[in-house]
Every structure is written in structure tokens, then in C-alpha cells.
Amino acid sequence: MSTEERVREAAVALFAERGFHGTGIRDLAQAAGLSSATLYHYMGTKEDLLAEIMRTSLTALIAEAEKITGDPRERLVALVKMHVQAHAEKPRETTVVDGEMRALTGERRAEIVALRDRYERFWQNAIVDSLKARQLSTADPSIARLALLEMCSGVSRWYSPEGPVKLSDLTVQYADMALGMLGASR
Amino acid sequence: MSTEERVREAAVALFAERGFHGTGIRDLAQAAGLSSATLYHYMGTKEDLLAEIMRTSLTALIAEAEKITGDPRERLVALVKMHVQAHAEKPRETTVVDGEMRALTGERRAEIVALRDRYERFWQNAIVDSLKARQLSTADPSIARLALLEMCSGVSRWYSPEGPVKLSDLTVQYADMALGMLGASR
Secondary structure, rough: HHHHHHHHHHHHHHHHHHHHOOOHHHHHHHHHOOOOOHHHHOOHHHHHHHHHHHHHHHHHHHHHHHHHOOHHHHHHHHHHHHHHHHHHOOHHHHHHHHHHHHHHHHHHHHHHHHHHHHHHHHHHHHHHOOOOHOOOOOOOOHHHHHHHHHHHHHHHHOOOOOOOOHHHHHHHHHHHHHHHOOOOOO | HHHHHHHHHHHHHHHHHHHOOOOOHHHHHHHHOOOHHHHHHHHHOOHHHHHHHHHHHHHHHHHHHHOOOOOOHHHHHHHHHHHHHHHOOOOOHHHHHHHHHHOOOOHHHHHHHHHHHHHHHHHHHHHHHHHHHHOOOOHHHHHHHHHHHHHHHHHHHHHOOOOOHHHHHHHHHHHHHHHHHHHOOE
């Protein structure tokens, strides 16, 4: 594993466990087996590191979302399955992305918020297009998008691959629940 | 406002904004206008204070849930509306309760987890009873409960009373989405 990867893993673990503000540069350096000066050389400030983790995670989600095309309702199902799988497989990364946006400031914050908005637009478009195609019916598409994303992201807080539920069954149940909550015709 | 209330408000604000591990005793004392020693005299340790915030919040939710009786499907609707309203009205308290359980240790953790489990049992029972009464159909009631709670709790992360959505409309849309995701007959 490269030094950058080691630092990144340590930061993901500490930010997820103790929060951004609860993690000191020294904790990070120690967990990665580096001095604070060397850590700074490789990764910049703690906020640089947080932004880098979020950028990587959101860029990966956007790349997956871009592959999803076709029928609006099927797009929504595919987005739900992809998002649930990512949150089940990478609970710590996604916890950091979903929970620490408030810790970013200035340009970095603007950049990461823009990435998140870009990702959420795939969801908004799938919902709005499904409504237009009369495949779904929901009172307010924006509220539906927010509720759906919170529901799916929450998987990172409770799902365990050692538990009784197989990931493939989980994604199917989430897709069914998503269609139901958005008023899909049965 | 009593000293206890002032300390509690400061703690809720700081824990919600910076996380439990990101909040120092000195930050708390300063925000409440006390010395660290006086703060300790009133509230004990930082973990005592966190447990107290969670205990108060969960006990209030349980008290509300206990008032909800009758038809299973109507119980579920009432739980959703009550929970969404509480998370919209007290976003910081509920963020702390939902996000900082991991920071508790030992007996305090056991006590708070037991309270949370007691609260979630109202949801589990409403779902299971609705299934028995054939008012709902969902593949796995426990997954449905977790997904539903995450969806409803997520309101504390994005809802703003200054925004375009009235709280009374929000709770109605959430109740509709909840019934849909649990496969209510229309």
C-alpha cells in the first residue's frame, strides 16, 4: 500500500469513528505511522484530506450514475441498488461523505457541494422523468429525492456483511421500497 | 434559563456542530459561561452530559409513542408523523441522538441502547401487526423498520422551517411515502 493510501485509510477510519473535529493531525500521523510534518508533505492539511476523501467517493458515485441510462423507472431502480451497495460496502467512507460536509469551508466546500449536487441530479432527473412517464406518482419530487437518499444512505449505519441479510437481497428490497414510496404502479 | 439548561443547550449545539469527540470541556464551559470546574459540578463528565441529552430525547419520543394506540396501520402513520415532526423541530438534539451513540461506553451505552431499542419496538410492532392484519406487505419487517427510521430521521439533516415546505405538509408526505414503501394497499 502506498503512503498516500495508508494515510487515506487512517483518515477514513478516524473521521468515521471520531468525526473530523475529533481527529487531530497527530492521531492521523500516528495511525499512518508518519510524523506530522511528513503527513503534511503527502496530504496537506486535515481539511485537504477530508476534501480528497469526499472527492474520490463522490466522483466514483457519479461515474457509476453516468453508466445508468434508459427507462426512467429502471434508472431509479439501478441508482437505488448502486447507492445501497456502495453504502453497504464502504460504510466508513460514505459516513464521512454524508456526515462531514459541514466541516468543509470556502472553495473546498463549494467544490464538494457542487459534486454532491451533480450526483443528486441523476436522482432528481430519474424521479422527474418517471413522473412525466406516469411510472411514478409522488407529491413533491424534491422531498421524495431527499427522503429516498436518506433511506438508502442509512444502510451505512446499520448493515453488516456478517449479518443475516445478503447484500443482493438488500438491494432488491430497497429497490422495491423505493418504488413503493414513490407510488409506482404495481 | 437555569444553569443546567444553559449547559444542555450549549452541549447540544456543540455536539451537533463539531461532534462529541470534537468538543472539549473548555469549549462547553465557555459556551455556557462557566468554569470547567463549575461545569463538572453541574453536569459531571462530558459523557454524562451526552447520555443526559440522549436520555431526555429518547424518553420524550417513547412517551409520545406510548400515546399512539389502535389500528396498526394508523399507529404506523402516527409514529411517522410524530418522528418527522420531532426531527424537523429539534434537528440538533436528534442529530446528536442518532449520530453519537458510538461515543458512549459501558453502562451508559447499555442504558441508552436499551431506550433506543424500546422506542424502535413501537415501530417494529406497528409494522408486524400491520402485516398480520394484511394492511401492509413488505419482504423483511426489520429491514423495513431500519429503512423507514433512517428516511424519517434524515429530515433533521435537510429540513428548514424557513424553506418552502410547511411542516404539516411534510409529515403528510412522509406518511404517504412510508405506507407506499411498506406496500400498503391503495
